[in-house]
Amino acid sequence: MSTITTWSDEAITAKIRDIAKTTFGMDLPDSSQPIKDSGLDSLALIDIVMGLEETFGCQLPLERLPANPTINDFVALAQASLAER
C-alpha cells in the first residue's frame, strides 16, 4: 500500500527558502513579493523548481507560473501538482 505524503503551505515555503539560501545564499523576500526582487534571475527560479521536483518526486509545470512569480505562486503550483500526482 502506497502512502501519499502531504505538504503544508508552510513546509513548502520553508523548503523554497531553504533552497534559495543553500544554493544562492539569498534570503527571499516576503512570500507575496516577486522572488526576482531579491536579485535571483530566471535560471535560479528554474533551479528552485528542480529542487522542489526532486523533493516532491513530481513535475512542476513552469508554464503555469506567472511571469514574475512570488513564493506564494510556487506554493500554489506545488500544491496543485501534488494533488494531481
Place this chain on the structure above:
Amino acid sequence: MKEVVVTGLGIVSPIGQSAAEVLDHLLAVRSGISLWSAEGFTKTFPAGIIRGDFNDHFEKKDLPYLDRITKMSIVAAEQALADAGLPSGLGEPGPRAGVFAGTVSGGADTQTTWLHDYSAGGKQTARPFTLMAGMHNAPAAWISIRHRIAGPVITHSSACASSGAAIGDAMRWIRAGDLDLAIAGGCEATLNAPVMGAWDGLRALARPDPGDVGRSCRPFSRDRGGLVLAEGAVFLVLESAEHAASRGAHAYATLSGYGIACDAYHVGSPHSRGQTAAITAALRDAGLHPSDLSYINAHATATPTGDPVEVASLRDALGDAADAVPVSSTKAQHGHMLGAASAMELAVCLLAMKHGFLPATAFLEDIDPACQLRHVPMVVERDVHICHTLSLSAGFGGTNIALVASRRID
C-alpha cells in the same frame, strides 16, 4: 598603424597568484608542480595545481554560473586591470574595448560533472546553469559583463596556442585603430579525472618523479618523460600607446610582433615548418632580425618528440643566431597551462624584461644532444638587458603562434 603596449598583468598560476609571486618563483627557479590524484582514479600524475576555489571573490548567487575556469579568469582579469591602473568596470560601457580569451576546453568541470550525473546517476535534465557554465566563451563573457566591455568579446580555441591567438587578435584590433583597449589572455581548468585520463591515452604525460614530484617536467633534458598539465588564467591589458599615454599609464613593453602559421601536417604531431613560419612572421611583423632577440620562451612541453621539433624550428627560423639567443622553457616550473600557456609565457617574458633577468629551464642538468640551443639551464641569469623577447606556442591541430615584445624607448 597604432603602437600596442601592455599596461597590465593578471596571473593565476601554479607558481603564484600575482605577478609578484610569479616573479619570486621565477627568480628562485622554484617548481609549482605537485601530485594530482582523484577519488576513484587509480593513477596519479604530476600537475600544476592551484589551491583554493576562489569562491570568496564572488556572490553566492553567481557561483552556480561560474565554472572554475571562469572564476580564475575573472580574478586574473581584475588583477590585470588593477595593475594597469584602470578601475574595475572601466567606467562607461566600452565599445572601444574588447575581451579576447583563449581556452582549449572551456568549463570542463561543469561538462564532466553533468556527464557523470547523466551516465552514472541517471539524471535526464541538467541544472539550468550547466550550458552557460560549461561553454567555452563563459570566461570572456563574464569579464565583459563585470567590466561593461561592449566591443568584440571573442573566444579563441586553437589548442595550446589559444591564448596566443587571442592576444594576437586583440593586438590587431588595436593596431588597426578599431579599439583603444583590450583584456586578452587565456585560461584552463581541466585537472579532473576524465580529462587526465584522456591525456593519459596519448601516453604524453610525465610520471611523478620518484625523488621529487616538483622535478617531473624537464624540457630539453635527455631524460624528459612528458608534459605536465596545469591550470590557470592569465590576462593582459593591451592598449594603444596613445590611449595609455593619455591616462599616464606605465607600459611593460610594446607588443611588436605577431606571427601565426599552421603545420598543415598532422592533427597531433608537430612539424617544424609551421613553427618556423610563425617565428619568421612575428620577427618580420616586428621589423627585427633574429639576432635582435634577447630571450625566447620556448613552447617545449618536455615530450620526447616535441622538443627536438621545436629546436629544429628555432634553428631554421633563427639561423646563426640560434646559437646565441638565450632560450628557456618555464613549463618546468608551472607546467603546461594549455589555453593559458601562451599568455603565461608572454607574461614571463615581460617580467624578465622589466626585472632584467633570463628565466631558467629548471632541472636541465643533462641537455639532450638533439636539443642543443643557447640554453639557460637551472639558474636564472641576472643583470640582463632584454630589448626584444619572443614567446612561441604550438598547438594540436598544427596552429603555431609567436609573439614578440619589445622594450619601449622612453
